[in-house]
Amino acid sequence: MSIIGITAFGAYIPMLRLQRSAIHAANSWFAPGLRGLARGERAMANWDEDAITMAVEAARDGLGQRPRAPLSAILFASTSAPFADRQNAGIVKEALNLPDSIAALDAGGGLKAGTSALLLALQGASAGPRLVVAAEKRKARPASESEMLQGDGAACLLVGTGAASGDLVAHFIGHHSVTADFIDHFRQSGADFDYGWEARWIREEGHGKLALDALKSGLQALGVSPERITHFIGPAARGVPEMLAKKAGIRPEAVRDTLSTTVGDTGAAHPLLLLAHCLETAQAGDIIALLSFGQGVDLLLFEATGKGAKPRLGVSGHLARRRAETNYLKALSFTGALALDRGMRAEADMKQPLTALWRNRRTVLGLVGGRCTKTGTVQFPRSDISVNPNDHAVGTQEDYPLADIPARVLSFTADSLAFSPDPPQQYGTIDFEGGGRMMAEFTDVAPGEVSVGQLMRMVFRIKNSDEKRGFTRYFWKAAPASKEES
Amino acid sequence: MPKGIRDKVAILGMGCARFGERWADDADSLMVEAYTEALADAGIDTSQLDAAWLSVAFDAVNIGPSGIPLAVALRLDAIPVTKVENYCASGTEAFRGAVYAVASGAADIALALGVEKLKDTGYGGLPVRTRGTMHDMVGIVGSAPGNFAQLATAYEAEHGVSRADLKRAMAHVSVKSHDNGAKNPKAHLRNRIDIDTVLNAPMIAEPLGLFDCCGVSDGAACAIVTTPEIARSLGKADLVTVKALQLAVSNGWELQGSGWNGSYMATTRIAATRAYEEAGVKSPRSEIDLMEVHDCFSITELVTMEDLHISKPGEGWKDVLDGLFDADGKIPCQIDGGLKCFGHPIGASGLRMIYENYLQLLGRAGDRQRSTPPRLALSHNLGGMPNQNVSAIAIVGLEDA
Structure with missing residues (x-):
């Protein structure tokens, strides 16, 4: 009999970390009361990142080089999905170059969405491996508590079955779910910002009663005594996991760090991000209790195996891969809260012919090039006639995915004339190991960081946006690869 | 190897407008400025032109499509006018069209005229434009x-x-x-x-840096070409x-x-x-x-x-x-x-x-x-x-x- 559980996990935290002291310094004249929150840093998406791009990177972190063809479903959870009607999971699927024969689902509507998607995936895992990605890039009003507390990030969990528990990272013990319209905050469809209620009420009635009752009754129903919990992952509200653990009888040392001083609350992705963090070091036999809160509760219990796949970087690797950002105005500009004068060069029409995108979706969204089956020449994009000067073979090319192949810089510039939301725009020609060349935009790159020969890694990002019609265009960019990544 | 163009075609006359920020002038005036100089240099009149080539790269932000703007500005005698665009090499491309027409014998006298009116964009440097549907998806405008x-x-x-x-x-x-x-x-x-x-x-x-970059200007230049024999018959030494x-x-x-x-x-x-x-x-x-x-x-x-x-x-x-x-x-x-x-x-x-x-x-x-x-x-x-x-x-x- 097969066992259901987690077979792989990954995470993505954007490189930029906005210093909360910088947020406070800019807003203290208006909101001096936020001083108490002005500690540590929060993960801040680059201008070209959103929930979709971060989900793609988290999935790549978790999937590594394992074959992707067997995946039977992809579930994407977020309350900040870029598209309200264009399946976001479908874009992630194209970027991951997954086969077309796969089921997909977008989950949203509340902060339980991540755990609910995970639960759904686990419940159907016997039908084939399922990929769960959760990502969040929420907007918060300047000088709000949310701006201080939230963070951007993504997590990925691959669920499936194993003949023995050793095939899994953790096996699924069971779950307990509660749904109740407790409105600690809300955001109407199409609105930018949350509207939240008094924190004391949320803590006492929401966390202290609704969540606590669910935790207690869930553990009882699943037959797991609280003291057996090795790792307790609770809501990312200050003191709440500790309070819940104490009142439920979970040992205090089981309470996991909620990464509030390093990442911030990544919303629907956060429980999964914390689970991925926990799985990095969980030992065989460890019991993990994961509790999410949002118009109810999802409680999921796992038992770690101490074995199985490790992510490429994971939460720990991403925590280490950081660049402190102290420019609050830049952060406001990146989220669109501050409309800087972008100049006439930003006025170009970015209308996307949808017919062309459909024809070229593997090229554009999957970074799939061509390889000549006759000469082995690799090129991007693929074409009917080979670029090989010694053999312009016709109709010989097969798909050749380039996204996971390292590349090196042949030439580069930092362009102060072209419009970029983060000038100067940096780009150059890159050569992929084993063949293939393209001119690529560089991202996550500091001025002066790039040189000829520099090793780069391809990342899925926003290329630009058609603001007139409300359409985000995605493509791949090159980011400097760290030595560990090479 | 083909024999090529060597010495088959002579330049009968040339003209060039003053280049610069010609705020006061439309593209038509720039074309006329270059053309009248060339026509005087060649010593002919408009009725003697058999064909013309027009080069312009950013037609969408100045004269618009087709060879018609040249024919209208110069009031050509309903001769064939071909508009060419080959990025910044468009000017030489127009010259090539005119020279090849003469060399082939299809035209006795041909005109090549290039024009660009760039200072109607509202900003410095070259206009931002699409480079095609595929490039817009995978290329870099920069x-x-x-x-x-x-x-x-x-x-x-x-x-x-x-x-x-x-x-x-x-x-x-x-x-x-x-x-x-x-x-x-x-x-x-x-x-x-x-x-x-x-x-x-x-x-x-x-x-x-700034001084490593050339200026972006308004201007026009043109050439009138013919065979060496016709040039001599028209009095050119x-x-x-x-x-x-x-x-x-x-x-x-x-x-x-x-x-x-x-x-x-x-x-x-x-x-x-x-x-x-x-x-x-x-x-x-x-x-x-x-x-x-x-x-x-x-x-x-x-x-x-x-x-x-x-x-x-x-x-x-x-x-x-x-x-x-x-x-x-x-x-x-x-x-x-x-x-x-x-x-x-x-x-x-x-x-x-x-x-x-x-x-x-x-x-x-x-x-x-x-x-x-x-x-x-x-x-x-x-x-x-x-x-x-x-x-x-x-x-x-x-x-x-």
Whole structure:
């Protein structure tokens, strides 16, 4: 009999970390009361990142080089999905170059969405491996508590079955779910910002009663005594996991760090991000209790195996891969809260012919090039006639995915004339190991960081946006690869 | 190898509008300004033209599509007009159309006119535009300086040239062109600059600073061509003939293939070899007397000295610093100020280069006339980006050269 559980996990935290002291310094004249929150840093998406791009990177972190063809479903959870009607999971699927024969689902509507998607995936895992990605890039009003507390990030969990528990990272013990319209905050469809209620009420009635009752009754129903919990992952509200653990009888040392001083609350992705963090070091036999809160509760219990796949970087690797950002105005500009004068060069029409995108979706969204089956020449994009000067073979090319192949810089510039939301725009020609060349935009790159020969890694990002019609265009960019990544 | 164009076609007359920020003038007026000069020089009237070619690159922001704007502005006699666009090499492309028409015998007298009205965009530099549906999805728009700046970073890496040495050589290119432009009454920029000004200028696209970039101008230039026989019958004694006209267009190898190192223009090397063959030039460094090259950026001019087989690969920067291409050097380059200072109205530039070579060959270049009388002059007109481009070369010379 097969066992259901987690077979792989990954995470993505954007490189930029906005210093909360910088947020406070800019807003203290208006909101001096936020001083108490002005500690540590929060993960801040680059201008070209959103929930979709971060989900793609988290999935790549978790999937590594394992074959992707067997995946039977992809579930994407977020309350900040870029598209309200264009399946976001479908874009992630194209970027991951997954086969077309796969089921997909977008989950949203509340902060339980991540755990609910995970639960759904686990419940159907016997039908084939399922990929769960959760990502969040929420907007918060300047000088709000949310701006201080939230963070951007993504997590990925691959669920499936194993003949023995050793095939899994953790096996699924069971779950307990509660749904109740407790409105600690809300955001109407199409609105930018949350509207939240008094924190004391949320803590006492929401966390202290609704969540606590669910935790207690869930553990009882699943037959797991609280003291057996090795790792307790609770809501990312200050003191709440500790309070819940104490009142439920979970040992205090089981309470996991909620990464509030390093990442911030990544919303629907956060429980999964914390689970991925926990799985990095969980030992065989460890019991993990994961509790999410949002118009109810999802409680999921796992038992770690101490074995199985490790992510490429994971939460720990991403925590280490950081660049402190102290420019609050830049952060406001990146989220669109501050409309800087972008100049006439930003006025170009970015209308996307949808017919062309459909024809070229593997090229554009999957970074799939061509390889000549006759000469082995690799090129991007693929074409009917080979670029090989010694053999312009016709109709010989097969798909050749380039996204996971390292590349090196042949030439580069930092362009102060072209419009970029983060000038100067940096780009150059890159050569992929084993063949293939393209001119690529560089991202996550500091001025002066790039040189000829520099090793780069391809990342899925926003290329630009058609603001007139409300359409985000995605493509791949090159980011400097760290030595560990090479 | 085809026999080529050598000496089959003569230039009957040329004209060039004053380049610059022509706030007061429409494209029509610029075309007429260049045309009336050429018509007077040729000594003919409009009714004698059999066909015309019009070059313009950014038609969407100035004259609009088709050959009609030329026919209307010049009130041509319902002759065939072909509009051509080949990036910044469009001017030479128009010239090529007219020259080939005459060489084929299909036309006795043909007109090539290039025009660009760029100062109606509201901002400096070239207009931002699409490069096609596929490019918009996977390419980088960037800017012209950004695309050409990559030549410099690749050149440094390929030849082991330090940033400081290359910046100094690039600065010399620009200082020289400003010196030359100062003597040219039709030039957009007529101010002299010193090397420190160039080196301390704001960065546009690393490592290109403000003075490494050419001006963007309004302007027009034109040529009227015919056979040497007809030219003589019309009373012309000293003839300037076309010795070579070559175009090499990237097929994607540089950008998509492997082997190109990013530090040169592969097409220019090919077009130059073909042009010298067509013109019967064996040793360009000793036979070419004068050059007008596509100095959209200082680094472009520098590597073009190598691509034209004048300087050895990796040594162009030394020849530049040695003054080889100064107005009083062995082979002056941009004796009229070049794109850098004469200006760069895209569709007109290729014809402007031929205009200058034509004047110099006939000794009509005024204050900037080359002291040693030139006999063979080359123009190089590049469109696109280093990694994907159109390279056009025209060699013109005295009939007996």
